[in-house]
Amino acid sequence: MSKRTVFVVSDRTGITAEILSHSLLTQFPNVIFHTRALPFVDTPEKVVDAVREINEAADNDKARPLIFATFVSPQLFDGVRRARGFFVDLFGTFLKPLEMELQSASSHEIGHSHGVVDRDRYTSRISAVHYAMDCDDGVSIDDYSKADLIILGVSRTGKTPVCLYLAIHFGLFCANYPLTEEDFNDGALPPILQPFRGRLFGLTINSERLCQIRTERRPDSRYSSRQQCEYELAQGQATFRRHAISFADTTQMSIEEIGTTILQKMKIRRELLG
């Protein structure tokens, strides 16, 4: 396996560059990458430090470092370009063609992405996170009327992480409702959910996987037994089918995939907030 050092360098957070580098480099499973983030390289002094650090890696490694860069300031980026490395320049590559297409100059201003630009949008993200926290696992179920979405599933199907993901990145108000044995007695939809049928989405998971996850949490318990997991999952899925609730199997899915699937299936128009 060959090894390469990767630098993610930006005069802002560098999150966009880091995500792109992650997406691109995972396509090369035969190379081991060591990534170093150099965010907020926003003064000439920090540029000098960054160049030194990159050149040190170039000296130590047998191959030149890969440098994923997003600089809003062309002056600062000119400085970083003097480092010895293979550059993937996101803004340089795409901004010029976009300026031509849009017949508009780009602003080259810091803080337009991953920064607080619009206070209302920022506040809505924070409110959404606190809403998800407050409405986690049915804690504050009188507040469902505010929910954009209510995610159902038995314990540990992935409801909480996906609610928080959708809150942080899209400002969606997501509640979650844990299906428990009590909900399976009469085949009816829990009364508290009945006014909100259009906002419900179900999660399920493979029983072997659920058993693993629950065992890590409470080993040798009824809760984590294979029989109990199978029973709850079967009842949960029967509930989804009986009440025509869209659902997804999260066994092979990441948090991002679950979130994207829900937004797509529920036809929720949303905008990435950060």
Add this chain to the structure above:
Amino acid sequence: MSKRTVFVVSDRTGITAEILSHSLLTQFPNVIFHTRALPFVDTPEKVVDAVREINEAADNDKARPLIFATFVSPQLFDGVRRARGFFVDLFGTFLKPLEMELQSASSHEIGHSHGVVDRDRYTSRISAVHYAMDCDDGVSIDDYSKADLIILGVSRTGKTPVCLYLAIHFGLFCANYPLTEEDFNDGALPPILQPFRGRLFGLTINSERLCQIRTERRPDSRYSSRQQCEYELAQGQATFRRHAISFADTTQMSIEEIGTTILQKMKIRRELLG
């Protein structure tokens, strides 16, 4: 203001393309963009649907749509390319040069990014999210020994969202400790935190902004009064200074900026997990 329709099209979640489009397009504040996400375009039939939707927008708009694409499958992308639009092709642009540089073919496999590849890493993200939930606002403070990081601050300085952000994206175990009046009596560090001095990071905020945020939560209360906000913030900052705790002012910062700042100042080596 001119208007443009933007499509984010992918055979996977499209999150990378969406984040890049967001970063690039916020550099054009004079154009209004309407973004439509078309994720999971992973069959020839869905390609046909996507092309139709893009071409309809091209017919309706006065300008061609912008299309941000990340396709792992070159065959599917060839199909999408027939749509009438201005393409920003992330993988096509960067993968070939990277293949040359790395002297390695890219795998063109689905699921290597924003997918569940490595179960341990996935499990660690989920565990980190549940840890952040359990340790929110000092609820389960006996568990601080597991924390990679403990974030301090008075109520509503942004502790909870940033803990969850770091948990979801980096799998970090972040606890948070709410500083309250009781902690300000004797100038000592709260005893519960004393064993973990090296893991503490403080958040503060402008008092006017805090007053606004708290007023939305509890209007006309002592909690949201200007005087109380000023008092708590001054005491909080005095605590950080007295005990040499690094801290940041979150007034102008997004969740991503706060997270990146903390990782940098605490010199936490971490890897983006999704």
